[in-house]
Amino acid sequence: MKDAAPKTIYLKDYTPFGYVVESVHLTFRLAPTATRVISRIAFAPNPDASDRTFFLHGEELSLIWAKIDGQDVTPDLTDEGLRCTVPDTPFVWEAEVEISPQTNTALEGLYISNGMYCTQCEAEGFRKITYYPDRPDVMSTFIVRIEGEEKVKLSNGNPAGSGEGWAEWHDPWPKPAYLFALVAGDLVNHPDSFTTMSGKQVELNIWVRPGDVDKCAFGMEALKKSMTWDEEVYGREYDLDIFNIVAVDDFNMGAMENKGLNVFNSSCVLASPETSTDMNFERIEAIIAHEYFHNWTGNRITCRDWFQLCLKEGLTVFRDAQFTADMRSEPVKRISDVIDLRARQFPEDQGPLSHPVRPESFQEINNFYTATVYEKGAEVIGMLKTLVGDDAYIRALDLYFDRHDGQACTIEDWLRVFEDATGRDLAQFKLWYSQSGTPRVAVSEDWADGVYTLTFKQHTPPTPGQDVKGPKVIPIAVGLLNPNGDEVVPTQVLEMTQAEQSFRFDGLASRPVPSILRGFSAPVVLEREVSREERAFLLAHDTDEFNRWEASRNLARDCLVTMIRDGAGPDTAWLDGLERVVRDDTLDPAFRALMLSLPTQSEMAQVLFEMGSTPDPDAIWQAAEDLRGHMAEAWRGFLPELRASVAVDAPYLPDADQSGKRSLGSALLALQTRLDDGAAAQAQYDAADNMTLQLSALSHLISAGKGDAAIKAFETQWHHDRLVMDKWFGLQVGMAKPDVAVDVAEGLVEHPAFDMGNPNRFRAVMGGFAMNHAGFHRKDGAGYAFLADWLIRLDDKNPQTTARMCSVFQTWKRYDADRQALIRTQLERIKAKPKLSRDTDEMVSRILG
Numbered sequence: 116m117k118d119a120a121p122k123t124i125y126l127k128d129y130t131p132f133g134y135v136v137e138s139v140h141l142t143f144r145l146a147p148t149a150t151r152v153i154s155r156i157a158f159a160p161n162p163d164a165s166d167r168t169f170f171l172h173g174e175e176l177s178l179i180w181a182k183i184d185g186q187d188v189t190p191d192l193t194d195e196g197l198r199c200t201v202p203d204t205p206f207v208w209e210a211e212v213e214i215s216p217q218t219n220t221a222l223e224g225l226y227i228s229n230g231m232y233c234t235q236c237e238a239e240g241f242r243k244i245t246y247y248p249d250r251p252d253v254m255s256t257f258i259v260r261i262e263g264e265e266k267v268k269l270s271n272g273n274p275a276g277s278g279e280g281w282a283e284w285h286d287p288w289p290k291p292a293y294l295f296a297l298v299a300g301d302l303v304n305h306p307d308s309f310t311t312m313s314g315k316q317v318e319l320n321i322w323v324r325p326g327d328v329d330k331c332a333f334g335m336e337a338l339k340k341s342m343t344w345d346e347e348v349y350g351r352e353y354d355l356d357i358f359n360i361v362a363v364d365d366f367n368m369g370a371m372e373n374k375g376l377n378v379f380n381s382s383c384v385l386a387s388p389e390t391s392t393d394m395n396f397e398r399i400e401a402i403i404a405h406e407y408f409h410n411w412t413g414n415r416i417t418c419r420d421w422f423q424l425c426l427k428e429g430l431t432v433f434r435d436a437q438f439t440a441d442m443r444s445e446p447v448k449r450i451s452d453v454i455d456l457r458a459r460q461f462p463e464d465q466g467p468l469s470h471p472v473r474p475e476s477f478q479e480i481n482n483f484y485t486a487t488v489y490e491k492g493a494e495v496i497g498m499l500k501t502l503v504g505d506d507a508y509i510r511a512l513d514l515y516f517d518r519h520d521g522q523a524c525t526i527e528d529w530l531r532v533f534e535d536a537t538g539r540d541l542a543q544f545k546l547w548y549s550q551s552g553t554p555r556v557a558v559s560e561d562w563a564d565g566v567y568t569l570t571f572k573q574h575t576p577p578t579p580g581q582d583v584k585g586p587k588v589i590p591i592a593v594g595l596l597n598p599n600g601d602e603v604v605p606t607q608v609l610e611m612t613q614a615e616q617s618f619r620f621d622g623l624a625s626r627p628v629p630s631i632l633r634g635f636s637a638p639v640v641l642e643r644e645v646s647r648e649e650r651a652f653l654l655a656h657d658t659d660e661f662n663r664w665e666a667s668r669n670l671a672r673d674c675l676v677t678m679i680r681d682g683a684g685p686d687t688a689w690l691d692g693l694e695r696v697v698r699d700d701t702l703d704p705a706f707r708a709l710m711l712s713l714p715t716q717s718e719m720a721q722v723l724f725e726m727g728s729t730p731d732p733d734a735i736w737q738a739a740e741d742l743r744g745h746m747a748e749a750w751r752g753f754l755p756e757l758r759a760s761v762a763v764d765a766p767y768l769p770d771a772d773q774s775g776k777r778s779l780g781s782a783l784l785a786l787q788t789r790l791d792d793g794a795a796a797q798a799q800y801d802a803a804d805n806m807t808l809q810l811s812a813l814s815h816l817i818s819a820g821k822g823d824a825a826i827k828a829f830e831t832q833w834h835h836d837r838l839v840m841d842k843w844f845g846l847q848v849g850m851a852k853p854d855v856a857v858d859v860a861e862g863l864v865e866h867p868a869f870d871m872g873n874p875n876r877f878r879a880v881m882g883g884f885a886m887n888h889a890g891f892h893r894k895d896g897a898g899y900a901f902l903a904d905w906l907i908r909l910d911d912k913n914p915q916t917t918a919r920m921c922s923v924f925q926t927w928k929r930y931d932a933d934r935q936a937l938i939r940t941q942l943e944r945i946k947a948k949p950k951l952s953r954d955t956d957e958m959v960s961r962i963l964g
């Protein structure tokens with residue numbers, strides 16, 4: 116809990132710890148409210164450090180005894196740890212502490228979820244397990260002994276013996292404490308094995324509660340594919356005899372890459388066609404890959420301090436995106452990632468929570484597991500790869516693994532391998548790590564005497580703590596089309612380094628149409644006056660799928676803006692162009708489905724705000740409704756037939772091909788539901804034999820106001836399955852009509868299955884509600900008050916999830932003065948809560964600005 120004044124930690128203050136840890140030996144005597152942890156840690160003075168203060172982190176621990184070299188000592192205890200006088204030669208520290216996993220509702224450290232012991236240590240949870248220098252630059256091998264009656268007892272590394280009531284594990288690879296994990300419970304496994312590229316046999320397991328073992332096969336396949344892919348693409352081999360994955364019901368995030376013992380939110384690993392959607396399958400595949408890839412990018416090479424978080428997360432997101440693109444469709448993955456980046460990272464980067472990819476200060480590091488660190492961090496690596504080229508990228512990565520294996524590194528180390536591998540100076544590129552904010556790139560063009568010139572001007576608006584920013588290196592991928600739609604200049608990457616810069620193209624027969632920022636080659640906002648005709652031309656002819664999609668997206672935005680602001684009708688020329696794409700059966704159905712997805716209401720609010728108008732959530736909602744209604748009417752003649760043409764009549768597979776068809780089918784069904792009062796959706800619901808079809812039908816029925824029967828039937832069918840019920844909770848409030856969304860949310864929290872202690876359930880309702888843009892922003896402020904009530908309630912139990920959920924208020928300055936005042940009242944009410952957690956306090960303070 117918060118001290119008098121929250122402490123800010125700065126990157127510039129980094130100093131190494133005064134001691135190295137040579138080995139760690141831990142014994143756990145498990146008991147729900149009185150687990151004993153006995154530690155024996157060999158320390159030696161660190162020759163690279165000057166400060167010899169011996170401070171060990173420790174929070175919420177009861178110290179039973181402590182010894183140095185076998186002699187009892189009495190350390191000075193504070194709320195944050197202990198200090199002790201120690202010899203100036205190597206010594207052995209021993210201690211016994213007591214902790215209470217049963218009452219640990221923060222889900223950080225050692226806790227109990229559904230009767231099973233598990234841990235979450237990243238970033239700073241290990242200090243809730245025992246006294247330790249809990250910082251990523253302190254690495255050691257670990258021996259762990261677990262004593263308890265639980266059938267299964269797991270920790271990191273390789274098994275090193277077990278007997279009646281005990282098991283021992285030995286992790287030979289030095290690691291920081293944040294990668295420590297322990298799991299114990301009556302679990303069952305889905306086993307398999309993998310032979311690595313050098314012929315080593317690795318035992319693989321997914322551990323779950325009894326009853327879930329039939330939902331592991333897909334995750335296991337994903338794991339084996341990830342292991343093969345990392346060998347083939349990055350030359351990285353697995354390094355232990357065993358790899359365990361455990362599914363846990365109560366978990367604050369998606370998953371965690373603990374060495375040899377990945378712990379997953381059960382929603383991110385358990386899958387079956389009946390209970391999981393295509394999107395769930397794709398996400399599970401990606402998260403399993405992400406955590407597995409961390410074994411090299413994160414574990415073998417870790418971070419020196421938490422400011423370097425993007426070193427492992429940005430890189431690992433980049434790697435898992437490459438993996439998904441290889442397993443599925445590259446353009447579809449790219450477009451989906453950009454949709455996500457704009458929905459989550461852009462608002463963060465352009466609002467009060469804006470921070471650099473490598474932050475320079477924090478109060479609570481858990482608040483920096485953000486879209487900026489992860490997703491913009493990955494974009495930065497994508498740009499680096501674009502700038503140096505594919506071969507040099509691989510050379511740099513090989514050098515990174517050779518040079519830094521076993522080390523705790525920085526962004527400087529990372530950039531230096533690229534400099535050394537390529538001879539390039541990356542000083543200016545490094546601004547991507549230190550400058551916050553989304554750059555805006557204005558484009559103008561000139562055509563004279565057969566020479567076509569593109570001029571770019573870059574500018575990054577001020578963000579908290581950073582008023583003025585210098586120009587960055589921006590790779591801008593450009594292709595040129597002639598007026599017939601033929602590509603006359605294939606994609607080339609223009610390297611922008613100055614505030615303003617021009618690029619010439621000679622020898623063209625006619626004035627070209629440019630396709631700029633192909634593949635979204637940099638995370639910037641492009642500013643260019645483009646006529647509807649030119650966008651429609653690109654929609655029809657661009658060879659770059661991303662920009663083809665982008666052209667339509669921009670037309671959709673323009674169309675919605677004129678509908679909202681000027682009360683105009685829809686842009687029928689765009690809809691004709693869109694119709695041609697949607698009906699073009701030579702195109703991937705998944706791509707066509709993305710073409711049909713309209714900008715979200717929140718995105719439209721941002722668009723309007725940037726144009727200088729105050730967004731009215733109700734008007735935005737109405738315009739989106741009108742547009743969809745118009746599309747349905749205009750396409751009435753071919754909707755059922757087109758939908759039938761993409762129906763899958765083979766047994767269910769969650770692969771790219773089938774899921775693309777279902778996704779297009781669902782987008783078409785959404786429109787059809789507007790014409791037939793839900794008849795087709797109800798028919799799909801009744802016939803569905805997989806969750807994708809069942810849930811898409813349910814969502815269309817709810818948004819048409821015809822969902823009551825299906826909502827009841829769904830509950831009756833699935834009340835026993837917590838992950839499916841999360842969908843049920845989320846969908847009802849997410850798809851509710853705006854005027855009733857608050858009432859729906861209020862009803863759901865009264866449901867006996869609502870459990871605020873379970874992050875998945877809490878997020879299903881509160882996250883689903885906040886996604887209901889017009890419902891959440893209801894004019895009278897009832898939505899804001901409802902959410903604030905629940906954040907205040909959750910804060911005592913689970914600060915991490917509370918703080919994260921506060922970010923739904925980050926865009927508050929977009930809205931009108933009345934709404935801003937209502938939101939401010941709620942933020943101040945949260946801030947005034949007695950004993951507010953450090954996590955929530957930091958978030959609310961930053962949002963208030």
Ligand code: LYS
Pocket residue numbers: 237238368370371372405406428481484
């Ligand atoms: N490292 C984890 C990941 O794979 C997340 C840990 C979050 C800790 N608060 O992204």
